[in-house]
Amino acid sequence: MAxxxxxxxxxxxxxxxxxxxxxxxxxxxxxxxxxxxxxxxxSADIAQEVWIQIFRALPxxxxxxxxxxxxxxxxxxxxxxxxxxARRLARVEFEIDxxxxxxxxxSDRTLLAATIEEATAKLSPGARTVFVMHDVxxxxxxxxxxxxxxxxxxxxxxxxxxxAKLRRLLGHVVEGLQAGKEGEHAAPVY
Amino acid sequence: xxxxxxxxxxRENMLHLSIERLAELGDVExxxxxxxxxxxxxxxxxxxxxxxxxxxxxxxxxxxxxxxxTEWGLLRERLVADGLVRDNAxxxxxxxxxxxWMQAAxxxxxxxxxxxxGRVSAxxxxxxxxAAGQRADTTTVEFRSPSEALAVLNRAYEEYSxxxxxxxxxDTVSTDRAFDRFRARLAFLDEVAQSTREALAExxxxxxxxxxxxxxxxxxxxxxxxMGQVVQVGNQLGRW
Numbered sequence: 001m002a003x004x005x006x007x008x009x010x011x012x013x014x015x016x017x018x019x020x021x022x023x024x025x026x027x028x029x030x031x032x033x034x035x036x037x038x039x040x041x042x043s044a045d046i047a048q049e050v051w052i053q054i055f056r057a058l059p060x061x062x063x064x065x066x067x068x069x070x071x072x073x074x075x076x077x078x079x080x081x082x083x084x085x086a087r088r089l090a091r092v093e094f095e096i097d098x099x100x101x102x103x104x105x106x107s108d109r110t111l112l113a114a115t116i117e118e119a120t121a122k123l124s125p126g127a128r129t130v131f132v133m134h135d136v137x138x139x140x141x142x143x144x145x146x147x148x149x150x151x152x153x154x155x156x157x158x159x160x161x162x163x164a165k166l167r168r169l170l171g172h173v174v175e176g177l178q179a180g181k182e183g184e185h186a187a188p189v190y
Numbered sequence: 191x192x193x194x195x196x197x198x199x200x201r202e203n204m205l206h207l208s209i210e211r212l213a214e215l216g217d218v219e220x221x222x223x224x225x226x227x228x229x230x231x232x233x234x235x236x237x238x239x240x241x242x243x244x245x246x247x248x249x250x251x252x253x254x255x256x257x258x259x260t261e262w263g264l265l266r267e268r269l270v271a272d273g274l275v276r277d278n279a280x281x282x283x284x285x286x287x288x289x290x291w292m293q294a295a296x297x298x299x300x301x302x303x304x305x306x307x308g309r310v311s312a313x314x315x316x317x318x319x320x321a322a323g324q325r326a327d328t329t330t331v332e333f334r335s336p337s338e339a340l341a342v343l344n345r346a347y348e349e350y351s352x353x354x355x356x357x358x359x360x361d362t363v364s365t366d367r368a369f370d371r372f373r374a375r376l377a378f379l380d381e382v383a384q385s386t387r388e389a390l391a392e393x394x395x396x397x398x399x400x401x402x403x404x405x406x407x408x409x410x411x412x413x414x415x416x417m418g419q420v421v422q423v424g425n426q427l428g429r430w
Contacts, residue, residue: 012276013273013274013275013276014275014276015266015269015275015276018269018274018275019262019266022260022262022265023262026258026259026260027255027256027258028255030256030258030259030260031254031255031256033259034256034259035251043259044259044260047259047260048259048260048264048265048268051260051265052265052268052269052272052274055269055274056272056274116247116248116251117251117254131248135217135245135248135249136248136249136251136252137252138249138252156214157210159213160210160213160214161210161213163213163216163241163244163245164209164210164213166244167213167237167240167241167244170244170247171240173247174240174241174243174244174247175240
């Protein structure tokens with residue numbers, strides 16, 4: 001945990017203090033960026049911008065929350081801004097991936113995923129963002145709506161569609177079956 | 191969702207909960223009507239259980255860490271360019287009046303020196319001890335760039351500094367022969383400092399040599415203090 005003394009030194013431009021903060025929190029902050037962005041190359045670029053933003057904002061840290069929580073918020077906000085500027089989240093409410101809305105028969109095993117991370121990478125950017133913010137990062141639909149400029153209903157709609165697609169992609173995982181087993185697609189096809 | 195919102199879908203000649211509602215039930219409780227249906231319909235119950243496991247898996251993701259996306263060397267360049275880090279602050283602070291930094295450096299040096307001395311005392315020559323250290327380093331870590339190696343070095347330096355500070359504060363040297371041992375250490379440090387000064391004259395900006403030199407001076411300072419603590423009453427610390 002970054003101490004007030006470390007933060008004060010970092011604000012004053014002490015490289016050791018800045019590096020100490022980065023060393024301590026990079027595993028969490030970078031993981032948040034990776035989850036929200038998906039694309040590895042873009043994630044690295046955005047993570048760097050996130051850290052610059054965190055260090056710029058240090059003087060505004062009042063200590064009324066855990067430093068990690070404060071930095072986490074900045075990471076989410078900055079990442080969403082970066083994605084927006086990349087036009088990945090433009091009009092996210094209407095950017096509904098139709099394939100995520102349906103659970104049509106699909107026996108293509110290459111679509112199956114082994115982990116949540118792998119599966120979320122297959123979601124549309126808008127659906128992935130809402131799913132990660134709600135189910136992983138713990139944001140409410142109201143908070144997501146504010147952050148993304150959409151309605152809470154739009155957030156819910158995206159979330160449920162994302163879950164439906166993930167449930168299909170991770171059928172063998174959530175059903176507790178082994179991948180590769182014959183008849184592996186555990187999700188029922190209605 | 192109220193009971194009147196319960197909108198079953200007809201599938202396979204049977205009414206079921208909609209897929210979206212089942213997805214929603216991953217983290218909310220069903221209405222009474224839905225609960226009754228779930229109690230009777232194995233298919234919907236299985237689906238709801240799957241969605242609950244999915245949301246649980248997602249929640250676990252928050253604590254999962256991955257390899258860092260950022261690299262301190264690159265980040266530092268930006269911070270310097272943006273004026274957020276004082277360029278050269280490291281060396282000016284280190285070579286200046288920061289006693290605390292010197293103490294940390296001294297403690298860190300004690301650990302490195304301890305490993306080195308341990309190898310020598312175990313029968314190795316100095317050259318063998320250095321070579322052993324190099325072999326250990328090169329067989330355990332591979333780097334893709336100088337900046338990556340420097341970042342690792344900096345991280346490692348911080349870690350062993352804090353560990354060494356603890357060890358220095360809990361020095362287990364016994365008092366009966368402590369003075370002689372500290373004197374031997376001081377002589378060793380004087381030789382190292384002299385060699386490092388000569389290297390600095392050749393490469394004054396080299397970060398590794400600077401770091402080593404500062405560590406040596408810090409260790410020398412700390413050793414002098416420890417000598418002062420263990421010197422016998424009535425004796426004065428003059429020369430060594």
